[in-house]
Amino acid sequence: xxxxxxxxxxxxxxxxxxxxxxxxxxxxxxxxxxxxxxxxxxxxxxxxxxxxxxxxxxxxxxxxxxxxxxxxxxxxxxxxxxxxxxxxxxxxxxxxxxxxxxxxxxxxxxxxxxxxxxxxxxxxxxxxxxxxxxxxxxxxxxxxxxxxxxxxxxxxxxxxxxxxxxxxxxxxxxxxxxxxxxxxxxxxxxxxxxxxxxxxxxxxxxxxxxxxxxxxxxxxxxxxxxxxxxxxxxxxxxxxxxxxxxxxxxxxxxxxxxxxxxxxxxxxxxxxxxxxxxxxxxxx
Numbered sequence: 001x002x003x004x005x006x007x008x009x010x011x012x013x014x015x016x017x018x019x020x021x022x023x024x025x026x027x028x029x030x031x032x033x034x035x036x037x038x039x040x041x042x043x044x045x046x047x048x049x050x051x052x053x054x055x056x057x058x059x060x061x062x063x064x065x066x067x068x069x070x071x072x073x074x075x076x077x078x079x080x081x082x083x084x085x086x087x088x089x090x091x092x093x094x095x096x097x098x099x100x101x102x103x104x105x106x107x108x109x110x111x112x113x114x115x116x117x118x119x120x121x122x123x124x125x126x127x128x129x130x131x132x133x134x135x136x137x138x139x140x141x142x143x144x145x146x147x148x149x150x151x152x153x154x155x156x157x158x159x160x161x162x163x164x165x166x167x168x169x170x171x172x173x174x175x176x177x178x179x180x181x182x183x184x185x186x187x188x189x190x191x192x193x194x195x196x197x198x199x200x201x202x203x204x205x206x207x208x209x210x211x212x213x214x215x216x217x218x219x220x221x222x223x224x225x226x227x228x229x230x231x232x233x234x235x236x237x238x239x240x241x242x243x244x245x246x247x248x249x250x251x252x253x254x255x256x257x258x259x260x261x262x263x264x265x266x267x268x269x270x271x272x273x274x275x276x277x278x279x280x281x282x283x284x
Contacts, residue, residue, distance in 0.1 A: 012105075012222055013084040024083040025054075025218060025243050027104040027239065028073040029232070030094070037097035045090050049076045049082040054216060055241065057278035059166045062156040064276060067232040068100075073171060074241070076108060076214060087224070095226065102225035102232055104171070106218035106239050117213045124208040132210065133253040135162065140254045149277070160220030163249040164279050169233070170240040171220070171274040172196070178268040193237070202262030203253070207242070210249040216241040231260055232274055246282035247279075 016024065033036045046053045054076055055160065059069040077083035094101045138158055142148030149157070175192030207213060220236040244250050253259050 004108070009084050009087055009224070013080045014076045016080045016105075016221065021107055021221070022079055022088050023077065023108060024080050024221070025074060025076040025106050025108045025216075026087070027084060027106060027163070028071075028094075029067075029069045029100075029102040029104070030071045030073065030098050031068055032070045032097060032099040033099040033101040037093070041090065041093045041097055045086070045093075048089070049077065049086045051077045051082065051086060054058060055167070056190065058281045059276050059278045060150050060153065060160065064153065064274060066229075067231045067274075069276060071281065072167075072276065087269070098226070100225075100227050102223065102227065102228075102230050104223050104232065104239070106257045107221055107222040107255075108216070108218040108283065114213075114215055114217075115207075118215075121213045123210055125211055128209045129211075130209045130252075132246065134248075136248055136251040137255050138251075144267055146272045147266060148273070149275050153275070153277065157247065158251060160247055161280070162251070162252050163246055166244040166247040166250055167215075167278045168242045168244070168250065169274070169276040169278065170238075171236050171270045172199065172238045172240065173235065174237050174269055175271045178265075180264065180268045190211070192269040195265045197269075199262040199265035200268065202265070203259055206253045206256055207244075207249075207257050209255065210245065212249050214240050215238075217244045226258040234272075236274075250277075 013097035030038075042056075052075065053073065055072070055074040057072050059072055062068075075086070077086065083105070138154075141151065141154070145151070174196060177191045177193050180195075190258055204213075217238065217240045220239055223230075225233060
């Protein structure tokens, strides 16, 4: 099953309303070709149609499965009508200032959820906090690039400023049924999502004790792209946007012994993932 692609936006908006979906967010994946025009777009589009520009980040200079992104923007809208009025108003401008642009529509999870996670992170840091220093070792390498950052992404990530905050974009597709190797004892019938949740509990604690946590997420609803070969033109289950106080926190986490205990569950639960790393742009 593929997500809606280049479909009639008005019909898609109506179908979301009929499904009872009110609040919608757009995740913009932008490859910019006209910097002056892009600056104008940013100024004119910010907070229009009662939207909120929650995040604007600059992606690491590396492609993921052939997809190169300069910036990622997340705008949230109070209604589907407002969201698609925004898209109708600024779609032509995006065509003019971007070599490629892809818009992922999601149903956002409640903001109170992320506020609670932030509080939990503060408490965990108080009692079990870890302070990462220096340059983490670089021994970790993914065995399955389909569900982890690939070698080029990690190489570029390690070459950036390790003191800067880091955002990690995750777009997950879960397996219908988890697939563990024969050496791992696990109850039969566990779903891919349940396996991933096991990974999240282990990896999540390592994130929380470093002050890292999800700051946004939701259910993917549809996709609009100027590139018909875009790697995102597939069905996805969950979008997660995670913030790390420093880039070295991610690099230290994936080298930790506790984190390695959770890798088997991620490998078993995920079918594929679209993942991008980025640094803050302005106020994020």
